[in-house]
Amino acid sequence: MKSWKPGDSFIWLSGGALALALLMVFGLIALVVVNGASFFWPRDVEQFQLNDGRVVLGEITAREKIPQPNASHAPATHRIQIKRGNRDLYGTDFIWLNETDIQNTTAPRNALVIERVEWGNFYGIFQRLEIGGQTVSNDWKFVRARLARARKLTAQIHTVSRKDIGAINRAQERLRRELKRSESAELRADYAALQAQYQEQLATLASLRGQLTDVLVVSAAGHPEVRIPLADVVRMNHPNAMTAWRKCCFYAEKLWEFVSAEPRESNTEGGVFPAIYGTVLLVLLMSLIVTPLGVLAALYLREYARQGPIISAVRIAVNNLAGVPSIVYGVFGVAFFIYLGGGTIDQAFFSDRLPTPTFGTGGLLWASLTLALLTLPVVIVATEEGLAAIPPSTRAGALALGATKFETTWRVVLPAVTPAVLTGLILAMARAAGEVAPLMITGVVKLAPALPLDGVFPYLHLDRKFMHLGFHIYDVGFQSPNVDAARPMVYTTTILLLAVVLAFNLTAISIRARLRKKYSSTHL
Amino acid sequence: MKSIVMLVAAIALTGSAAFGESQIKVDESLASYQPVEGVSGNLNSIGSDTLNNLMTYWSEEFKKFYPNVNVQIEGKGSSTAPPALIAGLAQLGPMSRKMKASEVDDFERAHGYKPLAVPVAVDALAVFVHKDNPIQGLSLPQVDAIFSKTRRLRAAADIASWGQVGLTGDWTDRPISLYGRNSASGTYGFFKEHALGKGDIKDTVKEQPGSASVVQGITVDRFGIGYSGIGYTTPGVRALPLSKEDGGTFVEANQENAYAGTYPLARFLYVYVNQAPGEGLDPLTKEFLKMVLSKEGQEICIKDGYFPLPAKVVAESLSKIE
Numbered sequence: 025m026k027s028w029k030p031g032d033s034f035i036w037l038s039g040g041a042l043a044l045a046l047l048m049v050f051g052l053i054a055l056v057v058v059n060g061a062s063f064f065w066p067r068d069v070e071q072f073q074l075n076d077g078r079v080v081l082g083e084i085t086a087r088e089k090i091p092q093p094n095a096s097h098a099p100a101t102h103r104i105q106i107k108r109g110n111r112d113l114y115g116t117d118f119i120w121l122n123e124t125d126i127q128n129t130t131a132p133r134n135a136l137v138i139e140r141v142e143w144g145n146f147y148g149i150f151q152r153l154e155i156g157g158q159t160v161s162n163d164w165k166f167v168r169a170r171l172a173r174a175r176k177l178t179a180q181i182h183t184v185s186r187k188d189i190g191a192i193n194r195a196q197e198r199l200r201r202e203l204k205r206s207e208s209a210e211l212r213a214d215y216a217a218l219q220a221q222y223q224e225q226l227a228t229l230a231s232l233r234g235q236l237t238d239v240l241v242v243s244a245a246g247h248p249e250v251r252i253p254l255a256d257v258v259r260m261n262h263p264n265a266m267t268a269w270r271k272c273c274f275y276a277e278k279l280w281e282f283v284s285a286e287p288r289e290s291n292t293e294g295g296v297f298p299a300i301y302g303t304v305l306l307v308l309l310m311s312l313i314v315t316p317l318g319v320l321a322a323l324y325l326r327e328y329a330r331q332g333p334i335i336s337a338v339r340i341a342v343n344n345l346a347g348v349p350s351i352v353y354g355v356f357g358v359a360f361f362i363y364l365g366g367g368t369i370d371q372a373f374f375s376d377r378l379p380t381p382t383f384g385t386g387g388l389l390w391a392s393l394t395l396a397l398l399t400l401p402v403v404i405v406a407t408e409e410g411l412a413a414i415p416p417s418t419r420a421g422a423l424a425l426g427a428t429k430f431e432t433t434w435r436v437v438l439p440a441v442t443p444a445v446l447t448g449l450i451l452a453m454a455r456a457a458g459e460v461a462p463l464m465i466t467g468v469v470k471l472a473p474a475l476p477l478d479g480v481f482p483y484l485h486l487d488r489k490f491m492h493l494g495f496h497i498y499d500v501g502f503q504s505p506n507v508d509a510a511r512p513m514v515y516t517t518t519i520l521l522l523a524v525v526l527a528f529n530l531t532a533i534s535i536r537a538r539l540r541k542k543y544s545s546t547h548l
Numbered sequence: 549m550k551s552i553v554m555l556v557a558a559i560a561l562t563g564s565a566a567f568g569e570s571q572i573k574v575d576e577s578l579a580s581y582q583p584v585e586g587v588s589g590n591l592n593s594i595g596s597d598t599l600n601n602l603m604t605y606w607s608e609e610f611k612k613f614y615p616n617v618n619v620q621i622e623g624k625g626s627s628t629a630p631p632a633l634i635a636g637l638a639q640l641g642p643m644s645r646k647m648k649a650s651e652v653d654d655f656e657r658a659h660g661y662k663p664l665a666v667p668v669a670v671d672a673l674a675v676f677v678h679k680d681n682p683i684q685g686l687s688l689p690q691v692d693a694i695f696s697k698t699r700r701l702r703a704a705a706d707i708a709s710w711g712q713v714g715l716t717g718d719w720t721d722r723p724i725s726l727y728g729r730n731s732a733s734g735t736y737g738f739f740k741e742h743a744l745g746k747g748d749i750k751d752t753v754k755e756q757p758g759s760a761s762v763v764q765g766i767t768v769d770r771f772g773i774g775y776s777g778i779g780y781t782t783p784g785v786r787a788l789p790l791s792k793e794d795g796g797t798f799v800e801a802n803q804e805n806a807y808a809g810t811y812p813l814a815r816f817l818y819v820y821v822n823q824a825p826g827e828g829l830d831p832l833t834k835e836f837l838k839m840v841l842s843k844e845g846q847e848i849c850i851k852d853g854y855f856p857l858p859a860k861v862v863a864e865s866l867s868k869i870e
Contacts, residue, residue, distance in 0.1 A: 186615045
């Protein structure tokens with residue numbers, strides 16, 4: 025056995041520190057993934073026959089020991105939390121049952137779970153399908169086909185009302201504002217024409233809605249006949265009769281809905297697409313602002329400014345800016361950008377909309393500017409370090425060949441420093457994507473289904489408020505009306521936010537790797 | 549107290565229906581919402597956290613009628629509503645309490661007239677305990693002695709342990725763990741005014757950023773007690789029946805008692821708007837409020853766990869909107 029060399033203890037110490045850091049990171053990720061990943065998996069539905077004759081149908085969501093401080097030697101008893109849904113019938117989605125009250129538990133194969141557009145899940149037994157008041161069929165295959173038809177019709181209604189009527193509404197809104205400024209017969213005629221179009225589209229909508237007369241009749245404990253319009257059904261399943269493959273399909277479908285759909289029911293159901301979109305757009309805008317600003321500042325500090333006590337002081341100040349709490353940036357953003365900047369823009373360009381503010385309120389532009397300020401020190405410091413690492417001989421070579429100082433900086437120094445700039449940007453993006461506090465006061469909202477970048481002129485709506493994954497986590501976790509139902513969503517949203525940050529970083533890292541290869545020749 | 553009188557008057561119209569766990573019904577005389585044409589644009593709402601989810605549900609419903617309206621909702625506390633209305637940052641200012649005189653004055657100074665308060669739902673501010681807590685109910689002076697250090701409701705002594713409110717066994721010596729809302733919250737303001745006689749809240753209260761976190765805190769704390777809107781009830785907590793006086797009968801926090809005014813912490817939830825006299829509201833705000841005061845809008849109150857407005861209050865509010 026070898027004896028310890030003097031340096032070994034340090035190797036062990038640094039290795040241990042790394043192991044500890046990795047353990048914490050992976051522990052956190054494992055916690056989030058374990059809690060979040062199972063959210064969409066269809067769980068078995070069980071039927072509980074209680075001693076008092078009641079019947080409860082639902083999924084088991086939790087089990088806990090009932091505290092019995094006065095009878096410490098008695099056998100431990102447990103209670104289970106059941107998600108029984110049917111909020112419209114019973115008032116709450118969840119119920120606690122003492123295990124001693126349960127006579128027997130069965131898993132009926134015909135137990136039906138219906139995900140509804142409103143009022144959460146329904147748990148019950150299928151009775152029949154009615155179309156226009158007539159009982160038509162008990163055949164499940166037929167019911168599924170009708171559901172597919174209803175989903176298609178609903179999608180059509182959505183398109184007509186969003187796109188077609190939307191365009192008319194916007195045109196009318198514009199005309200109304202013009203009419204406010206100056207009355208003219210021509211504008212009036214245009215308005216009337218739009219009106220006629222609007223009526224036409226309304227008729228289309230009415231005929232589409234008229235085709236949705238299917239009603240699902242189902243039963244639940246204590247309610248022999250519950251009528252659910254098929255148009256309100258998102259999906260329905262018999263989870264106890266599903267094969268593993270079907271469950272996987274269901275999981276994939278739910279996952280896709282989560283990342284691609286709009287939230288429903290006060291953010292407790294549906295997807296988080298607007299939040300993903302908002303986060304990504306915010307970070308991209310922030311990068312666009314912070315990169316040129318940070319790089320130029322660093323170039324001046326390192327290449328042009330005369331090094332002395334003043335520059336040292338500036339450098340220290342920049343470094344210290346990184347330590348300012350993010351909420352302080354938020355307050356600065358509100359006072360400077362929104363009230364001063366936004367208020368001035370509104371006075372100058374949108375005075376016809378006042379008192380309703382356009383830019384004088386929180387929005388995407390102000391939030392990204394605030395985040396750009398917040399991450400500016402990171403980019404400056406990283407760029408400066410990169411500049412310092414470029415050997416003076418490179419610059420001297422360029423100057424000796426007759427290049428001016430500007431040409432040297434622009435053609436030789438700047439390309440060589442891009443990998444360092446990207447390093448700064450990676451750090452900045454990671455910080456910006458996870459930041460919530462300054463956003464809460466500069467433009468993030470609980471619900472803003474209109475995306476800040478869409479097909480409507482002027483395409484990029486910098487004045488719009490937006491949703492953000494980080495804020496969504498806070499909102500769902502701490503402000504949800506149905507905390508028990510929403511908790512798993514906290515974890516799934518966290519996984520998603522981590523995935524977004526990871527995607528950003530991987531993109532930047534791959535670009536950096538390519539640039540490094542390209543400019544490696546400049547490092548002699 | 550005016551709100552209670554209004555509620556009592558309203559019960560005469562609503563009659564005596566049977567109310568159960570789930571049988572809360574919207575007044576049948578309420579009309580369905582009739583959409584009008586040409587409504588689009590941005591609608592901003594800044595204000596109450598209690599009303600946050602209700603506003604979100606309403607805007608989801610509103611978007612069904614007007615798919616191109618962009619409703620943006622922020623809910624950090626009722627106190628954020630008046631400044632937002634004054635500065636014109638929002639057209640809707642949801643509040644879970646009435647505006648204070650000073651807030652109304654600020655608004656009047658800026659605009660020259662008073663803001664319009666539109667009641668939109670009925671809430672029974674509930675005092676929650678853990679689901680295992682065997683306590684039957686509390687009187688308001690007891691609640692005051694638990695939460696307040698000034699005891700304005702003349703409780704004889706401070707209450708700090710569960711034994712002092714009559715619990716036995718393991719509970720006797722357990723200290724009461726207090727949960728509450730932060731001071732920007734209208735729920736905080738209402739609770740302080742109506743349950744504590746405007747007294748001071750104890751320093752030991754764990755002030756939470758949202759109503760749902762109060763409920764979550766109590767869910768995992770067996771010895772916890774806290775307050776928030778009835779809409780945040782979960783099976784992990786129990787809303788305590790309350791009595792106005794010591795020794796009085798305990799009154800459940802349900803729709804019937806809230807309407808009758810017998811539940812001591814019943815209140816209206818409001819949406820404040822900037823309605824210039826004579827000029828009327830902009831079509832967007834007006835239609836939103838009309839939708840909220842329709843059958844569809846009031847059914848949403850039930851979905852979020854609150855109580856719908858009596859028809860008389862709805863009619864009165866509708867008559868005020870121009």
